[in-house]
Amino acid sequence: MRIATWNVNSLKVRLPQVLQWLTEQEQAGTPIDALCLQELKLPDDKFPAAELAQVGYRGLYTGQKTYNGVAILARTASLPEPTDTLLNIPGFEDEQRRVVTATYGDLRLVCAYFPNGQSPESDKFVYKLKWLEALTAWLKDELTRHPRLALLGDFNIAPEDRDVHDPAKWEGQNLVSPPERAAFRGLLELGLADAFRRFEQPDKSFTWWDYRMLGFRRNAGLRIDHILLSPALADQCSACVIDRVPRTWEQPSDHTPVVATLAG
């Protein structure tokens, strides 16, 4: 079982790459069973369900025009119809489409696009922290009902300095600031484990690189896309890798996929 997350920065633009990546993984004998997408940037009536069905995936999605939008793509050959589906964070009023949740068999998947925050002085940063607080409170409850839960997405938080290409330059800034990192630790304190850090990893491992300044070529990036696993799933996790390949393709998303392998 392999589960993945990828901020595609427009599913309309990136659809060929999503199809290519899923197909290549399938052909390599390491199919992706569930792929969580963020920043669809399209309304529900523009979701490319037919194209995804053609390569073997069913989508569960909540979109909006221009901004945000998230989806879970589930491989029909390996996962049953989703049940117990939820859009956004229950009880948290939000116009923005940032969370989709579903159960596949006994696996609970939460796909989330965390607010960017813009800067610690911004109203958007206040929203980010409130959103994080609501997410954490809801997940605490969710975990009591769903012991096999994974939270995947673009967290817009680099948890530690080793997740930042130039920590001195970034100190205190949006995506790395102390309140954001405290909120990230709040998620870990629910018992969730950062799948990537359960394994030895190369130094300077990142999931996002700025389009500007030759960010990718210089590996000037951040690790802000994560897979957090409940204890039951963490015990079964045998690998977690960042796949840099799609970031090398023509017209790439600025993010690249993260994949976790679960035994059984």
Added chain:
DNA sequence: ATGGCGCAACCTTTGCGA
């Protein structure tokens, strides 16, 4: 040199992302 790229939209200029 806090610019620089890419995407979307009330689209040739602006807002936003991270």
